[in-house]
Amino acid sequence: GSACTSGSLDPSHVLLAIGLPHEIAHGSLRVTLGSENTREQMDELVRHMADIAARLRDMSPLYADWQKQQRRSAPAAN
Secondary structure, rough: OOOOOOOOOOHHHHHHHHHHHHHHOOOOOOOOOOOOHHHHHHHHHHHHHHHHHHHHHOHHHHHHHHHHHHHHHHHOOO
């Protein structure tokens, strides 16, 4: 979505328009970089991205529902 909708909890209308399921579009994270950003800042973001994503997933009821669905549909271990 655009910067003007950054405060919205709705999924990106662009991601929905290209056919992504609501659950995937709702889980998107927009990162904006500008000419003032340094390589070091980008590297720092990359280093922390997995932790950021994990924290956001922990806050998401949609992710919790998805995990439950995945467990139910997973083949049983032999």
